[in-house]
Amino acid sequence: MTQEWLTEEQQRTWRAWLTVAELLPRVLDAQLQRDAGISHAAYVVLAMLSEAPDRSRRMSDLARRANQSQSRLSHTVARLEERGWVRRERSPEDGRGNVAVLTDTGWDVVRSVAPGHVDAVRAALFDPLTAEQSRSLGEALNLVLDRLDPDRSLRVEHGADTRG
Numbered sequence: 001m002t003q004e005w006l007t008e009e010q011q012r013t014w015r016a017w018l019t020v021a022e023l024l025p026r027v028l029d030a031q032l033q034r035d036a037g038i039s040h041a042a043y044v045v046l047a048m049l050s051e052a053p054d055r056s057r058r059m060s061d062l063a064r065r066a067n068q069s070q071s072r073l074s075h076t077v078a079r080l081e082e083r084g085w086v087r088r089e090r091s092p093e094d095g096r097g098n099v100a101v102l103t104d105t106g107w108d109v110v111r112s113v114a115p116g117h118v119d120a121v122r123a124a125l126f127d128p129l130t131a132e133q134s135r136s137l138g139e140a141l142n143l144v145l146d147r148l149d150p151d152r153s154l155r156v157e158h159g160a161d162t163r164g
Contacts, residue, residue: 024124031120036113041068043117045076046085049102050110056101058091065156085109 048065063073080086085106091097
């Protein structure tokens with residue numbers, strides 16, 4: 001059986017993707033460190049809490065939404081608690097699980113940092129593209145997502161509010 005390697009074009013695309021996947025988080029981290037002294041991972045936790053109707057989520061749901069392991073999320077939330085931006089409470093639904101709650105101070109941080117973060121995302125990812133290229137990128141990424149997660153069990157839909 002003969003191994004079929006990537007074509008030259010596929011190899012260029014694959015390597016460009018690997019480089020973007022490494023450099024984009026670095027650029028976003030730098031902006032967030034400069035503007036708020038936090039990592040992109042910490043900002044994602046704050047953002048996921050800010051999008052919840054009551055600004056709180058079960059830790060398990062938050063870990064999934066923030067794409068962090070339970071252990072890493074626990075450390076991230078602990079650092080945010082030290083700053084007074086998040087607090088942990090027992091789940092009001094069943095008293096067994098813990099929820100992370102965005103404090104008013106944390107909410108103020110999200111509101112002050114979000115515009116700069118949006119500008120950084122736009123500048124890094126969308127400004128180099130035409131409107132058509134941006135649409136094509138979105139379509140291509142969604143096709144890849146559909147291949148990687150055909151039953152949609154691994155991803156969290158934007159705006160979906162699952163607590164479990």
